[in-house]
Amino acid sequence: MSTAAPTMSSTTTSPADVRPSGPAPTSGSTAPTRLLSAASREIVAATASVVAEHAEAITAVFYPKMFAENPDLLRVFNQGNQATGEQSRALAASVVAYAVHLLDPQAPSFDHVMRRIAYKHCSLGIRPEQYTIVGRNLLAAVAEVLGDAVTPAVAAAWEEVYWLFGAQLIAEEARIYAEAGVDPATPLRPYRLVRRIEETADVVSLVLEPADGEPVPATVPGQYVSVFVDLAGGRRQARQYTVSSTALGTRLQITVRRVRGVNGAPDGEVSSFLHDGLAVDDLVEVSAPAGDFVVQPSDTPLLLASAGAGITTVLPIVENIARTQPERTVIVAHADRTAQDHALRETVQHVGRQLDDFTSYTWYETVAPDDRRSRPGYMDLSEIALPDDVQVFTCGPLPFMRHVRTSLVARGVPADRIRYEVFGPDLWAAQIPS
Ligand SMILES: Cc1cc2nc3c(=O)[nH]c(=O)nc-3n(C[C@H](O)[C@H](O)[C@H](O)COP(=O)(O)OP(=O)(O)OC[C@H]3O[C@@H](n4cnc5c(N)ncnc54)[C@H](O)[C@@H]3O)c2cc1C
Ligand code: HEM
The missing domain is CATH 3.40.50.80 (Nucleotide-binding domain of ferredoxin-NADP reductase (FNR) module)
Structure with a gap:
């Protein structure tokens, strides 16, 4: 890798300014600082603020580019979050935050952030080989948005950041899949809707039973599942729903609030479908429970x-x-x-x-x-x-x-x-x- 000086610079945002303000750090640290090569450290430190400033523009180019090349991914990514830009912001912010984390030996642990993304990915069946697709398109988007500023050395440094992040996520995801006994090639199981409970005018509980004859998976209270539904026009979408009761033994319950569009925005696609389009006996596909918003046994109130x-x-x-x-x-x-x-x-x-x-x-x-x-x-x-x-x-x-x-x-x-x-x-x- 070349050690040529980076050509990007900025005076408006320091890397520290783009540090994520996520949840309180958990004990221990992924401490990947020493993994970033010395040459890349220098370049990333000098360019993090510029990438941060352009992060949303980069992801705005990235997603359409990736979907054009891989239309199948439209079924995995939440198109509501694409429309509102929330997923673009989350991805951009996470990559920049990770870069800052790599540079700062005092940075709080990134473990919680890593786990949250990894659980979300596992609930959606993300596989290691897809990291190549995302990486290629993300780095191409960086080059497209930042133009000549992206010298080969700058591109290589950010590729290194991406793959350090990616490798840690892939490892964490492998651990989660293994722990849940899930083969990432077949991450979903069919469930039959056996009962609807109208909780309020806008909230319905859906009681689901595995349709493959296997038992319901163990769920730690507070975890969610991704529910995949087939919408009109052959479209498929997934959303996450907390397992709202774990006391049902052979069944799994989710509780869905209907999302209504405000100020001209459309009504929520999947919540509306689950309210209006899913009848008792219909099938949906459901992931294994995921997430680390869970209460540990302890005496604490x-x-x-x-x-x-x-x-x-x-x-x-x-x-x-x-x-x-x-x-x-x-x-x-x-x-x-x-x-x-x-x-x-x-x-x-x-x-x-x-x-x-x-x-x-x-x-x-x-x-x-x-x-x-x-x-x-x-x-x-x-x-x-x-x-x-x-x-x-x-x-x-x-x-x-x-x-x-x-x-x-x-x-x-x-x-x-x-x-x-x-x-x-x-x-x-x-x-x-x-
Ligand atoms: C970990 C986790 C657990 C969750 N648990 C629950 C739960 O237990 N119960 C629950 O009810 N929900 C839960 N959710 C939220 C749930 O996953 C969905 O986000 C929610 O049901 C809305 O999905 P939707 O498809 O109906 O809305 P979407 O279609 O995704 O729309 C979302 C928002 O985007 C707006 N929007 C969509 N398209 C556009 C556009 N073109 N222009 C402008 N605005 C647009 C919509 O108006 C709406 O406000 C959870 C989410 C997570 C991440
Ligand atoms: C280093 C690489 C990656 C990073 C840093 C990353 C980062 C993220 C982040 C921050 C989120 C939001 C998590 C949350 O708070 O809920 C997310 C969600 C997601 N990621 Fe990744 N990701 C990476 C690789 C991938 C790959 C390879 C895929 C496969 C196609 C993928 C698909 C998704 C999907 C489908 C979601 C959910 C989107 C949504 O709900 O809108 N990601 N990722």
Whole structure:
């Protein structure tokens, strides 16, 4: 590889400015710093800010290029996220953040980020050989957007970054596939819809049974599955849905909120299909459970703070605690528009009553006059008592989770005790501070 000086430079953004603000670091570190060659380190340090500034332009070129060459990938990538640009932002931000991570020996562990991407990839059946396709198109897009600035040395340095990232992801994905006993060549199983439970006007629970006669896979509460559906016109799309109950033995339940388009945007494709187009006895294809938004067995009290569809993570966790550690303290706090929109409310309450120490709080934007228990407005955690060593799991829209985190940190809850699940791809674009 040439060691020629890079030709790109910038004065507006330093590499440190583009550091991801993901979740709190977990213990240990992937520590790949020493893996990047000295020549590439220098070049990446000098060019990271320019790549960061152009990251979205690069991914805007990358995806159409890749889909034109590989139309099959349109079925694997979420076309809603393509339309809104969320996936482009997530990919761009992750590559730049990884580069910054490589350069900074003090950088917090990247393990959590790596695991999140790897789990998402596994739920979609991503295979090692596809990294060549993505890498080729991504690096071609970098060259196209940055033009002459991309000397052979610059291209080689960024190729090295890409493959360091890719190799770590491939290894993590191999581990996840092996642990789940999944052959990446056949990552999906057919499931039959056996029951629909209309939870609220906009939320339905779908109870699914394996159609291949094999048992349901083990699910750690808080994990999700990717559900693949065949849409009109031969189109196929996948979305992720939390396994909303793990208490069904031979069945698997997901709970889907219908996404309505606002300001002229179309209604959500897959959630609308699951609400309107999937009848009892129909088949869908489902991945193995994935994700690391999971509660570990411990004596620590838990606060589960959710809003809207985020309630789907709460029920399986409460069910699991009731089954395995009924003495553990659990506080659930949920925010919704109204009590009528609050899905799974009765079920969570019912299971919560099996715990020794269970408290629940609700906030509704509109509280019915006869509802004396719920609080009006947005969730305000300063109103509730919390144990000192509380561990927090939060899931809901990003502004909600930011608010939860800020108010808890202000109360002295250490940031590393707050875990969150984003129901979309923009972990980094989200700018949730660590
Ligand atoms: C880990 C994880 C767990 C999840 N768990 C759950 C769960 O338990 N329950 C649940 O209900 N959801 C869950 N989700 C969210 C779910 O995966 C889907 O994102 C959600 O159902 C919306 O999918 P959709 O196909 O209906 O919407 P999409 O078609 O993907 O649309 C998404 C948004 O993009 C907008 N959009 C689409 N096309 C355009 C366009 N051309 N121009 C402008 N805007 C556009 C739509 O209006 C909509 O607001 C989870 C997500 C993740 C990542
Ligand atoms: C080093 C290489 C790669 C990086 C850095 C990367 C990064 C990412 C990131 C950051 C996300 C969003 C994760 C989340 O927060 O949910 C993602 C999702 C995804 N990735 Fe990758 N990825 C890489 C390689 C690949 C490859 C080889 C494929 C195969 C075609 C692929 C397909 C996907 C798909 C389909 C999604 C979900 C998209 C969506 O839901 O909109 N990725 N990836």
